[in-house]
Amino acid sequence: MIAQERPDDVLLFTYFRDNGQAGAFLAQSADGITFTPLNGDRPIFTPPKWPGQDLTRDASILYRDGVFRMVWTSHWKGSVFGYAESRDLVTWSEPRQIRPFPESLPTADQPENIWAPDLHWDPFKRDFFVLFSSTTPRERTDGDGSDNKGNNTSPFDNRVFITRTTDGTAFTPAHLFSIRDSAASTP
16 A cells, blocks of 8 residues: 655655754755755754764654654764654754664674664564664775775775664664565564
8 A cells, every 4th residue: 555645744854964063954845856944944953962972964763653763873983873752853852872782792893983874663573773884893804895995995894784672772782784684574
């Protein structure tokens, strides 16, 4: 079944400016082509004052059960992404740093970055999952020629990882996203 578009339906688009230091912005569109900034062209959320994690880039917002949930890139380097909730896109919960890789992992498997987290609802498992890209020292130095420049000269060799949560509080340990993850979400 295809969802029916209602006359009052709009598309919402999250975006950031510059490096993400101003916060997350929101725009709307009736046609998916022309977007109009909302909130007086001011951010709907500003970066928390976390030492060394001071950006709000790549915000992903998902609405479910009366709550807007948002994840974002909090810096170019580091082992966390941000998470917050809102019922109205105005007042937000206390932002939380989500560390999806257990600290008990060997140093070679710890992330050097966590970029572009994207929040989704899994109707089969009835939980939320976050896909994001990260580079680990082991992947960056494995010599397989798959780094961001297509050889072995880039400081990044990003892979897509996944973590899951039912409540936005506890997240499963991150692991490489694979076809098994997507196949497990189908009946």
